[in-house]
Amino acid sequence: MRQKKPSVGNGTVLERLRASGLRPTRQRLALAKLLFARGHRHASAEQLFNEAKTQRIDVSLATVYNALHDFTAKGLLREISIDSGGSYFDTNTSYHHHFYFERSGRLEDIAGDRIAISALPEAPGGAEISRVDIIIRVNG
Amino acid sequence: MRQKKPSVGNGTVLERLRASGLRPTRQRLALAKLLFARGHRHASAEQLFNEAKTQRIDVSLATVYNALHDFTAKGLLREISIDSGGSYFDTNTSYHHHFYFERSGRLEDIAGDRIAISALPEAPGGAEISRVDIIIRVNG
DNA sequence: AAGAAGATTAGAATGGCTCTAATATACCGT
DNA sequence: ACGGTATATTAGAGCCATTCTAATCTTCTT
Incomplete structure (x- = not known):
């Protein structure tokens, strides 16, 4: 039985991760929430990393990259490169x-x-x- | 009056550079020849740099980048980025x-x-x- | 030929991303 | 709940394509 009271939208994100076969770690949950909480968006790794920092979510840049790639591999995100020197990750797949x-x-x-x-x-x-x-x- | 006998295709390349308002330097002429000598191609900076080295054309990597960007700005090349981490330059514009x-x-x-x-x-x-x-x- | 504008250069610096290998966490069976 | 194992996270180093710097050289104009 879970002890923590789930905050808004947590459940959905958690289910999405589980459904994809990704372990719902603290970091992945937090990042997924940033990405999927409200409508679609195009986020760069750096952007997401900064948002996490702002919200006092303790996560390393390497983990942000890992999560973005893992999400992409599972079809939760789509990666877009326009000019060399930075990808965007699109929540609209x-x-x-x-x-x-x-x-x-x-x-x-x-x-x-x-x-x-x-x-x-x-x-x-x-x-x-x-x-x-x-x-x-x-x-x- | 020009002293040097122009080698094959040199004249054309020279005219193209002049027509674009680019000074036909030794390096730009050599690189332009590599790029435009035969049919269309998709070249990366690194590729072009290596070809130049192989042919004993003394040119720095910075100059290769400068030339590629100058040529692109003048419409002689089209830059294409697919995945972040390397552009191609397309001679077909x-x-x-x-x-x-x-x-x-x-x-x-x-x-x-x-x-x-x-x-x-x-x-x-x-x-x-x-x-x-x-x-x-x-x-x- | 001389001056000015523009081009080239080596090497340092930058930026985005990945790797390493040590530590921590989630999951499974009991 | 407990312990073991697979998986995830991390800081920092490392990598690679590209750009910057500022000194030197070349081309063009007169």
């Missing part, structure tokens, strides 16, 4: 695309059905397509 | 897209007209679209 604001470095989701691709070439050499990434760069 | 082979890290061009986008959303806040990048990731 459904089929969709991105606006990239070159000035600010911000990302914004584009719902999957707002871009219609009417011709998609076969992958050469019988390779399997694992993902189609569309990034619309805007200077804003 | 016309409208086209890419296959990315996840296993090998190789890139392959997809002619612009082989992918048809039948709906493209407006950029938010009246921003201008500067580029549309489509990367088809294949596991091959």
Whole structure:
């Protein structure tokens, strides 16, 4: 029997981790809460690390990276690299695309059905397509 | 009047640099020749640097980066970042897209007209679209 | 040929990320 | 609940691509 009274949203996050086969450690729970507590977001490792620090969550940078990669491997996050020198992790893992604001470095989701691709070439050499990434760069 | 007999393709490369307003230095000419001598290619800074070394072209790594960025700024190259940790520079600057082979890290061009986008959303806040990048990731 | 603007350079510095290997925690069977 | 084992966390070192610095050299213009 659990002794601690679960705070708001804790249960859901805990279940998500368990369902993915990830041990719900204190750090992973805290980070998952930061990521998934409210609507979708695009977070960098550094950002998440700083948020954790601000909220007095004791977690190392290495653990932030580990958690982000573990979450990604389990399909809880999707990793996006735009320019070399930093990935974002997107909590929206459904089929969709991105606006990239070159000035600010911000990302914004584009719902999957707002871009219609009417011709998609076969992958050469019988390779399997694992993902189609569309990034619309805007200077804003 | 020029004293040196131009070797094959030198003239063209020289003209391209001049036309771009880039001083045709020894290093830039050599690198441009490596890049543009034969059909289109996707080169990393490290790759180009090594090719230069192999051909006894005396050039520093910083200069390779400077040249690649200068060429990109002048529209002679297009920079492509897939995963954080390395850019490629594409000598094909016309409208086209890419296959990315996840296993090998190789890139392959997809002619612009082989992918048809039948709906493209407006950029938010009246921003201008500067580029549309489509990367088809294949596991091959 | 001489001055000014621009380019090159080696090496140091930076930034994002990963590795190491020691310590701590969660899980399972009893 | 207890002990053992697999798994996770950590600080700090290390790595790799890239950029910076500031001294030197080259190209261009006159």
